Amino acid sequence: MKVFVSGALRGFFGHSGSVEAAGTTLGELLASMTDEYPGSRKALFDDNGRLRAYIRVFVNGEDHTPETYRPAPLPEGAEILLLPLIAGGAPEEPLVSDERRKGVTLDNSDIERFNCHLLLREVGVKGQKRIRAAKVAVIGAGALGSAVIQYLAAAGVGTMKVADPDQVTLSNLQDQVLYGLRDVKRPKVASVRDRVRGVDRGIQITAENIRIDETNVQEFIAGSDLVVDCTDNYVSRYVISDACVLSGIPLVFGSMHHYEGLVTVLGHRGGPCLRCLFPSLPPPGLVPTCAEGGVLAPLPGIIGSIQAGEVLKLLTGLGEPLNGRLLSLDMLSWRQSVLRIRRNVGCPVCGDSPTITDVEAFDYRDFCGLNEADDQIPVEALEPDEFARRLEQGPALTVVDVREPHERAILRFPGAVIIPIGQLARRQKELDPARDTVFICREGKRSILAVNTLREAGYTGPMYSLKGGLNAMKDTIFSHEGGWL
Ligand SMILES: [Zn+2]
Structure with a gap:
């Protein structure tokens, strides 16, 4: 037979x-x-x-x-x-062309420095030259950025651009391993510049102390072979993804929450973009940012390292990058899945008939639910000073702490009624509509959500949100010599 x-x-x-x-x-x-x-x-x-x-x-x-x-x-x-089963199809074309590779020479110290890359048959001298000829833009120099920037510098990426608007704070040192005590209060990009130069003087590094938004993103990424998204908020992520699609530059996406991370390559060779993957986002306040939600220290190192690995694979044409595939990783169980993701033909940016053709013309704050809807009554906010004054005046104020128990263990607020945000609607009877009620949380986002939640649940009493949350109260609290802490 x-x-x-x-x-x-x-x-x-x-x-x-x-x-x-x-x-x-x-x-x-x-x-x-x-x-x-x-x-x-x-x-x-x-x-x-x-x-x-x-x-x-x-x-x-x-x-x-x-x-x-x-x-x-x-x-x-x-x-x-x-x-x-056939794995790969045609081998990946490297993002850095032969012509650009041929323009690079490696000297003796390069040969020594990159020895471990040169020993890899699939990378070799040609791959290392492609890495040297490459231009990579990294947006965000926080926890993910720390890993991405340091590994790309160590790997010898020839031209790097980094943007970050922030200064280093003490709380950054828990998982932003690029920084140390001497960097606190310094712009992150200044330390990035020093660190990259400290690793390899041959790297051309531009580090800009700016927040990337719809007005500057196109200019910032122009001319890059690849963009790496290391930001921590939805607005930036959509701005960056859209701009990358419109500029035809592939994007290495990484994100994380608590113990889980996601990595994918977007907008590459017919693959999906961020809007294909997540056409809309959760309502504000539901998913906290990294700063609010917490993250176990090595997770950004793991996710950022995977991103850096994808960058090198794409630049050199190595292996199978995660375009069209989403890697999901859970640190607690080490459960890992690689999910197939597809371009949405109806996607407003990368679809067959796109409606978003200019990032500056799109309202990202509205898309991300950050603008208050016209028909919504704005939530009244109390400034920290005003809040402190009203507390001193006496008991005419009900304070409701909507944080979770483990957050209260960090900073207790005496005298507050404790109702975590998820229980608020069904426990509204515990509040007195005749009294002014102030909601407090960590950053002042959940307290706004609290007011809106109770309004929807039919609560009619006067409600306020503590502006900026307890974070904004720190100075007031500590200057009160323990008066009400
Ligand atoms: Zn798309």
């Missing part, structure tokens, strides 16, 4: 497209094939003698794996095909 063999399996059968084999069942047939070509046994069967799961067996065009892999007689004259 003739068995057709496909793809990489042919190598085990003398590179022939078909093999004559004897037998009346599939089992006998395969046994006769492996007897004839002993080298194929390990490719076809595992140690327990089971057909390997990456091979499908078709009998007369129908999939007979693995259910029919049992001694059932095969139909007379059946056409049998062994089809292995």
Whole structure:
């Protein structure tokens, strides 16, 4: 009987497209094939003698794996095909062209420095030259950025651009490993510049102390081979993804929350963009930012390192980058999945008939729910000073702490009614509508959500949000010599 063999399996059968084999069942047939070509046994069967799961067996065009892999007689004259899963398709084209690669020379110290890359057959001198010729823009120099920037600098990326608007704070040192005590109160980009130069003086580094938004994103990423998104908020992420699609620059996306992370490559060779993946975003206040939600220290290092790895793969054409695939990683269980994601033909940016063709013309704050809707009554906010004054005046004020228990363990607010945000609607009877009620949280976002939640639930009493949350009260609290702390 003739068995057709496909793809990489042919190598085990003398590179022939078909093999004559004897037998009346599939089992006998395969046994006769492996007897004839002993080298194929390990490719076809595992140690327990089971057909390997990456091979499908078709009998007369129908999939007979693995259910029919049992001694059932095969139909007379059946056409049998062994089809292995094919992994990669065509090899990736490197983002950095041969022409640009040829313009780079490596000197003796480069040869020594990049020795471990040169030893990798798939990277080698050619790959290292591509990395050297590359221009990469990193947006955000926080926790993810710390890992991305340091690994890209160490790997020898020739031209790097970094943007970040912030100064280093003490709380950054928990997971932003690029910085140390001497960097506190310094612009992050100043330390980035020093660090990159400290690793490799051959790198051209531009580090700008700016917040990337719709007005400057196009200019910032122009001319880059790749952009790496290391930001921590929705507005920036959509601005960056849209700008990358419109500029035709691939984007390496990384994000994280608590113990979980996501990495993907967006807008690359027909793959999806961020809007294809998540056409809309959760309502404000539901998913906290990293600063509000917390993150276990090494997670950004892990996710950022994966991003840096994807950058190097894309620049050199190595392996299978995560375009069209979303890597999801959970640190607590090490559960990992690689999900297939597709371009949405109706996507407003990368779809077949896009409606967003200019980032400056799109209202990102509105899209992200940051503008108050016209029909919504604005939430009244109390400034920290005013709040402190009213507290001192006496008991005419009800303070409701909507934070979670573990947050209250960090900073207690005495005398507050404790109702976590999720319980607010059903516990509204505990509040007195005749009294002024002030909601407090960490950053002043959930307190706004609290007021809106109670309004929707029909609560009619006067409500205020503490502007900036307890974060904004720190100075007031500590200058009160423990008066009400
Ligand atoms: Zn899209």
